[in-house]
Amino acid sequence: METKPQEQTRKPRADAVRNRERVLHAAKLVFSAGGPDASLEAVARQAGVGIGTLYRHFPTxxxxxxxxxxxxxxxxxxxxxxxxxxxxxxxxxxxxxxxxxxxxxxxxxxxxxxxxxxxxxxxxxxxxxxxxxxxxxxxxxxxxxxxxxxxxxxxxxxxxxxxxxxxxxxxxxxxxxxxxxxxxxxxxxxxxxxxxxxx
Missing domain, CATH: 1.10.357.10 (Tetracycline Repressor, domain 2)
Known part of the structure; x- marks a missing residue:
């Protein structure tokens, strides 16, 4: 029973790591294209995450x-x-x-x-x-x-x-x-x- 809280703390951490990787990959694609679409909103859309998730990993x-x-x-x-x-x-x-x-x-x-x-x-x-x-x-x-x-x-x-x-x-x-x-x-x-x- 004591391992359950540990398992619960691992999953969000793993999800957070995956989200961060998705954002970085998406940012590379969006920034490579350049132009007016190279915005943080475009990065969040490309990564499939909310803009709030992006800002949690990268405040600025x-x-x-x-x-x-x-x-x-x-x-x-x-x-x-x-x-x-x-x-x-x-x-x-x-x-x-x-x-x-x-x-x-x-x-x-x-x-x-x-x-x-x-x-x-x-x-x-x-x-x-x-x-x-x-x-x-x-x-x-x-x-x-x-x-x-x-x-x-x-x-x-x-x-x-x-x-x-x-x-x-x-x-x-x-x-x-x-x-x-x-x-x-x-x-x-x-x-x-x-x-x-x-x-």
């Missing part, structure tokens, strides 16, 4: 933006770890860069708010830069050691290039354009016989 818009942002950074770090087993180091690097374009797309609907959050929270900016630099740095080092890409580029070089390519993210069709440019860019990093990308 900035709280939700930061949580989505951190989740995206964490997933990119996890992807980098997974890609270390990719047979071709240069293709692993290419896949990570392409995934980062989706990360930029998610940020599209919350750029203004993120700018405020980043300014007020230097730890978040350091967290993001540190994780992304380590992720791309590890993949780049592996590709260099394998002799697949040139050795005179750094992780910061790649991140700056990627940010530059995504600069026009407010224009229609920008993602496809950036993905095409990324392929050209990565192929330009390749050395020797591997320079021409296989179809």
């Amino acid at each position: 818009r900035e709280d939700l933006f930061e949580a989505v942002y951190r989740r995206e950074v964490e997933q990119l770090s996890e992807l980098a770890e997974e890609l270390k087993s990719e047979p071709s180091p240069v293709e692993a690097l290419r896949r990570w860069l392409r995934s980062t374009v989706q990360f930029v797309a998610t940020k599209k609907g919350m750029m203004a708010a993120l700018a405020i959050v980043m300014t007020a929270n230097s730890e978040l900016a350091a967290y993001s830069h540190g994780h992304l630099t380590r992720s791309i740095g590890a993949l780049l080092a592996r590709a260099v050691e394998a002799g697949e890409v040139r050795a005179d580029v750094t992780a910061d070089d790649l991140l700056r290039a990627l940010i530059g390519m995504c600069y026009m993210h407010d224009q229609t069709g920008w993602q496809q354009s950036v993905l095409r440019l990324l392929d050209v860019f990565v192929d330009g990093l390749r050395v020797g016989k591997g320079r021409a990308r296989e179809a």
Whole structure:
């Protein structure tokens, strides 16, 4: 009989965790679309929860933006770890860069708010830069050691290039354009016989 109250306390907690995950997933979809529909109400509808549930997990818009942002950074770090087993180091690097374009797309609907959050929270900016630099740095080092890409580029070089390519993210069709440019860019990093990308 004593375990019943414990079971009752676990279920709401599990439901709360699931609701939080649903909200974060929905927020990613809504923010990626951007535009006038990128509202907290749209996120709640997409998640299938009430706006009150959303606010219980994320009291302010900035709280939700930061949580989505951190989740995206964490997933990119996890992807980098997974890609270390990719047979071709240069293709692993290419896949990570392409995934980062989706990360930029998610940020599209919350750029203004993120700018405020980043300014007020230097730890978040350091967290993001540190994780992304380590992720791309590890993949780049592996590709260099394998002799697949040139050795005179750094992780910061790649991140700056990627940010530059995504600069026009407010224009229609920008993602496809950036993905095409990324392929050209990565192929330009390749050395020797591997320079021409296989179809």
